[in-house]
Amino acid sequence: MPDTPAPPPVILGDEPGSFPHGVLAERHPAIIRQVRDAFPYDRAVHRALDALLESCVKGVIEPLPADAHDGERWRDWGLDAYAGRSWFDVPWLWSESYFYRRLLDAVGYFGTGVWQGIDPFRPFKLAELDAPETDEELAVLDTLETRPADERARALLHGSLWGNRADLGFRLSDAEAEQRDAAPGLVADDSEALWSLLPAPDRGAGTGDESAAAPTRTVCLIADNAGRELIPDLLLAAHLLAHGRAGRVVLQVKPYPYYVSDATPADVVDALRKLTRAPGAAAGYGRRLWEAMADGRLTVRAHPFSAGPLPYAELPDDLRAEFAAAAVTIVKGDLNYRRLVGDRRWPPTTPFAEVTAYFPGPVAALRTLKSEVITGLSARTEAALVAAEVQRWRTGGTHALVQVRP
Numbered sequence: 001m002p003d004t005p006a007p008p009p010v011i012l013g014d015e016p017g018s019f020p021h022g023v024l025a026e027r028h029p030a031i032i033r034q035v036r037d038a039f040p041y042d043r044a045v046h047r048a049l050d051a052l053l054e055s056c057v058k059g060v061i062e063p064l065p066a067d068a069h070d071g072e073r074w075r076d077w078g079l080d081a082y083a084g085r086s087w088f089d090v091p092w093l094w095s096e097s098y099f100y101r102r103l104l105d106a107v108g109y110f111g112t113g114v115w116q117g118i119d120p121f122r123p124f125k126l127a128e129l130d131a132p133e134t135d136e137e138l139a140v141l142d143t144l145e146t147r148p149a150d151e152r153a154r155a156l157l158h159g160s161l162w163g164n165r166a167d168l169g170f171r172l173s174d175a176e177a178e179q180r181d182a183a184p185g186l187v188a189d190d191s192e193a194l195w196s197l198l199p200a201p202d203r204g205a206g207t208g209d210e211s212a213a214a215p216t217r218t219v220c221l222i223a224d225n226a227g228r229e230l231i232p233d234l235l236l237a238a239h240l241l242a243h244g245r246a247g248r249v250v251l252q253v254k255p256y257p258y259y260v261s262d263a264t265p266a267d268v269v270d271a272l273r274k275l276t277r278a279p280g281a282a283a284g285y286g287r288r289l290w291e292a293m294a295d296g297r298l299t300v301r302a303h304p305f306s307a308g309p310l311p312y313a314e315l316p317d318d319l320r321a322e323f324a325a326a327a328v329t330i331v332k333g334d335l336n337y338r339r340l341v342g343d344r345r346w347p348p349t350t351p352f353a354e355v356t357a358y359f360p361g362p363v364a365a366l367r368t369l370k371s372e373v374i375t376g377l378s379a380r381t382e383a384a385l386v387a388a389e390v391q392r393w394r395t396g397g398t399h400a401l402v403q404v405r406p
C-alpha cells in the first residue's frame, strides 16, 4: 500500500510581499492603531499596545501573562513551541490567531480593571450594524416574503454566503474593498448538495405553527462575522426552522472578540435586537428567532476552541460528537475555511472531500475568498481565474464558494 503522500507545506507569513506577511506586518499594526483611537484608554493600555506593536513588527512571540486564565490551554495549543520565535516563522494561522489573543490582553479585556470585558472592536461592529446598508438589506425581506419558499431559501443562502464579504478586519486596511465593484463569482457551487442534506420542506411548515414541523435534525452553523454577516446567518436559520429543514440550529460563535468582526454572544443579541426593531418583515424574523432561542430550537454556543489557532482536524471530542450528530455543519467564512481544510498550499484542484475527510459529519463551507488557501476547484475554473486575475482572485474578497462534503 503506497504511503499517503505528505500534505503540502503549512502557509507561513515569512515571505516579504506575500499576502500573509502583509497581514502580520501591516494589517495588524493598522488594527492596533484603530483600536487605540477607538477608546479613551489609559497610559497603561497605550504602553501595552505599543509593546504589542513593537513585538508584531520587529519582535518575537511573547508568552501570555503567568496568571492568564487560559495559559494552560494555549500551551496545549503550541505556545511553548512558538514563544520566542518570530511571528513570521510559525504557522500563519497560529500567529494571526495569537495576535488577537494578545491584543485583548493589551486592552485589559481579561484584566480586573475598567476595560474588563469591553470588546475593543465594538465601535466598528455597532457602526456597521447601524449603517444604512444594513437597513437596506433588511428592507429586501419585504419583497422576498412575496416569493415562493424555495426561492426564499436560495436567496437567504446566498445572503449568508455574501454576508461574509462584510468583514471589518478585511476592510479596516483595505478601504477600497467596499467601493470595489466586486465581480461576485462563485468559483464552486454545491448549493444543491447542501439542500439535499436537509430534511425535505415540511408541507405544514411556514404557517407559523412550527409544532407542525416533523421532528427533524440539528443543523450546526459555525458563524463568522457579526453584523451584516450574522444577520443573514440568523435569517437563514429562521427559514430552516420555519420550513422544517432543521428541528434545531446550533450557532457556534466566539467566546471573546476575535479577528475584529467575529461574532460573540453579545453580537448575537445585538443582531436580534436590530431585527426585532426593524420595520417590515425583518421584525417577524427577529421575533421568531427570539422565541426559538427561548425554547431551545436555536442554541448559541461559544466554545473555547472556536477562538483557537488550530485546524479543525484537531477538534476536541465534544465538538466532534456534536458535528457528527448534525444533519450538516455549515462553516462560514474565510478563517473557518482555512481551519477546515488546513491552511496549506494545496493545489487548487485538490478535492474538497479529500481535505475534509476527517470531519465527523456532513460539512458545507460558505466562504468569500480573502486568503490564499483554496481547494476543490475544477482545472477549468482555476485556469479561467488565473487568466483573468493571476492570483488576485484568492484574496480580494470578490469571489466565493459553496462546497459540500456529504
Ligand SMILES: O=P(O)(O)OC[C@H]1O[C@](O)(CO)[C@@H](O)[C@@H]1O
Binding pocket: 023, 096, 164, 167, 169, 170, 224, 225, 259, 332, 333, 334, 335, 336, 338, 368, 370, 371
Ligand atoms: O472574517 P473571515 O471571512 O473569516 O475573514 C478573515 C480573513 O481575513 C484575513 O484576516 C485577511 O484576509 C485572513 O487572514 C482571515 O482568514
